[in-house]
Amino acid sequence: MDRRDLMTRTGIGIAAAAAAALSPNANAAGPAMAIPKVNPSGKLLVNKDRARQIMERYKIDGLIAATAVNVYYLSNLTPLNVRYRSELGGFATFPRDPDQPSFVLCGTSETFDIANRDREIPEQIFFTGIKPDAVVKPGIEPEASQPREYISSKNWQFTERETRWLAMQKQALATVAPGAGWAIARALKRSGLTKGRIAVDDMRIKYLLDEIGFEGVTIVPGDDLFKLIRMVKTPTEVEMMRIAGRSNGEAAMATMRRFEAGMTFDDFENMFRQESANRGNQMLSILCGIPGGMLPDGVAVKGRPYLIDAVSTFGEYNGDFGRTLVLGEPSKETLFRAKAMEIGRDTVFAMAKPGVKFSAVRQAGFDAMVKAGIPEKAVFVTPHCVGLVHSDQPFRLSGIDDTPFEHVLEENMVLTIDLPHLEIGYGGGHFEDLIRITKTGVEPFNELSGPLVVV
Numbered sequence: 001m002d003r004r005d006l007m008t009r010t011g012i013g014i015a016a017a018a019a020a021a022l023s024p025n026a027n028a029a030g031p032a033m034a035i036p037k038v039n040p041s042g043k044l045l046v047n048k049d050r051a052r053q054i055m056e057r058y059k060i061d062g063l064i065a066a067t068a069v070n071v072y073y074l075s076n077l078t079p080l081n082v083r084y085r086s087e088l089g090g091f092a093t094f095p096r097d098p099d100q101p102s103f104v105l106c107g108t109s110e111t112f113d114i115a116n117r118d119r120e121i122p123e124q125i126f127f128t129g130i131k132p133d134a135v136v137k138p139g140i141e142p143e144a145s146q147p148r149e150y151i152s153s154k155n156w157q158f159t160e161r162e163t164r165w166l167a168m169q170k171q172a173l174a175t176v177a178p179g180a181g182w183a184i185a186r187a188l189k190r191s192g193l194t195k196g197r198i199a200v201d202d203m204r205i206k207y208l209l210d211e212i213g214f215e216g217v218t219i220v221p222g223d224d225l226f227k228l229i230r231m232v233k234t235p236t237e238v239e240m241m242r243i244a245g246r247s248n249g250e251a252a253m254a255t256m257r258r259f260e261a262g263m264t265f266d267d268f269e270n271m272f273r274q275e276s277a278n279r280g281n282q283m284l285s286i287l288c289g290i291p292g293g294m295l296p297d298g299v300a301v302k303g304r305p306y307l308i309d310a311v312s313t314f315g316e317y318n319g320d321f322g323r324t325l326v327l328g329e330p331s332k333e334t335l336f337r338a339k340a341m342e343i344g345r346d347t348v349f350a351m352a353k354p355g356v357k358f359s360a361v362r363q364a365g366f367d368a369m370v371k372a373g374i375p376e377k378a379v380f381v382t383p384h385c386v387g388l389v390h391s392d393q394p395f396r397l398s399g400i401d402d403t404p405f406e407h408v409l410e411e412n413m414v415l416t417i418d419l420p421h422l423e424i425g426y427g428g429g430h431f432e433d434l435i436r437i438t439k440t441g442v443e444p445f446n447e448l449s450g451p452l453v454v455v
Contacts, residue, residue, distance in 0.1 A: 241445060357409075
C-alpha cells in the first residue's frame with residue numbers, strides 16, 4: 001500500500017456519510033475557495049432568546065461587556081481601541097427586558113465604521129474624556145473634551161457614504177460622554193437599568209461606576225454567565241463557524257503535507273499561519289508533537305507520531321482540528337493506535353445528540369479507546385464547546401451561583417470531542433473534528449478524514 005493511501009482511512013457509517021457532504025477540495029494545498037465575507041447577513045451575533053432565558057433564571061437584569069469577545073458578541077463591533085489592545089477600549093450593554101435598547105459604547109473613531117451600515121449594530125454612545133478646564137462635582141456629569149473633527153477644507157462633492165460619515169460624526173460630537181463611566185451610566189439609564197442586578201465580565205466596570213457616584217445597581221461577576229449564553233449558536237454564528245471549521249481543517253492538512261524531516265516547530269507554525277491566511281482565517285494556535293514541549297527531537301524525524309492540534313479563526317470564531325502526523329512509514333503501533341482513535345470517534349459520534357451529558361460522551365470515548373488497546377494512562381477525552389473562545393463553556397457561575405453543574409448537549413452547540421493519547425518516549429496522537437449538534441446527531445464542519453496523516 002502506498003504511504004499516502006494510509007492517509008484518511010475513516011471508517012464507515014456516520015463518519016463516511018457525513019464526509020461525503022463536504023468539499024472535495026478540503027485536502028488541496030493553498031486556497032481551497034474564494035475568501036468569504038465575514039457575517040454576510042450582517043445580523044447581530046448574540047443569542048438574544050437564550051441570553052434572556054439565562055438572565056431570568058439567575059435574576060440578572062442586564063449585562064455589561066468590556067472584554068473584546070463579549071463586546072463583539074453583543075454589538076457586532078470591535079472598537080479600534082480594543083483592536084489596539086486597550087483593555088477598556090469599548091463596552092456593550094444588553095438588558096433582559098426586550099423592549100429596552102442595547103448599546104455599544106466606544107470612542108468617536110468608530111463613527112465612520114458604524115455609518116457604513118454594513119451590519120447590524122446597537123444604539124451608540126460615544127465617549128472621550130473630561131474637558132481639561134471642566135469643573136468636576138460629585139455625581140454631576142462634567143463637560144466632555146472634544147475629539148478631532150474630520151472636516152473638508154474644500155468644497156468637495158461628497159459620496160453617499162461620506163455624507164453618512166459626516167452626519168454620524170456630527171451626532172457623536174454633539175452627544176459625546178466625558179469618559180467610559182459616564183457612557184455606561186447613560187446606557188443604563190436609557191435602558192431602564194437604574195436598579196437591579198447587572199452582570200459584568202470585568203469588575204473594573206464597577207469601579208468606573210463607583211468613581212462617578214452611580215448608585216442603585218448591584219454589580220456581580222458575569223464572565224461565566226457570558227460563556228453559558230455563548231454555548232448555543234445563532235444561525236449567523238453557525239454559518240461563520242462552518243467557514244472557520246472548514247478553512248481551519250484545510251489549512252492544517254495542507255500544512256502537514258508540507259512538513260519535512262529536519263524542519264522545526266517554528267517552520268510548521270509559520271506554514272500554518274500562511275495556509276490559514278490563504279483561506280481567510282487567522283492563526284490562533286498550532287501544536288505539533290507533544291503539547292508544550294512540541295517536537296521531542298527538536299526537529300522533525302521520520303517515523304515518530306506527532307500530535308497535531310490546529311486552531312485558527314474566521315470572523316473571530318474558532319476552528320479546531322486535530323490529527324496524527326507521521327513522516328515516512330508509520331510503525332505497527334502507530335497504525336494500531338490510529339484504528340483505536342477511529343473506534344473512539346465512531347463511538348462518540350454515534351451517541352452525540354441533544355440531551356446526552358458531556359460526561360457520558362467523555363466516558364464512552366475513553367472506554368472505547370482503552371478497550372481498543374491504547375494504554376489507559378495515555379488517553380484523554382475532552383468534549384468542549386468552541387466559539388469566540390477555544391473552550392467556551394463554564395462549569396460553575398463564580399460570583400452568581402457557585403454550585404458546579406454539568407452540561408448536556410443541545411441543538412446548535414458547536415464543539416469538538418478531543419480524542420488524543422500522549423506518552424513520553426512514544427509520542428502522541430490526536431483525532432478531533434469541529435461539529436454542530438443537530439436535532440438527531442452531528443454536522444461536521446471539516447472533512448471527516450481518518451486520524452493518521454502520512455507524508
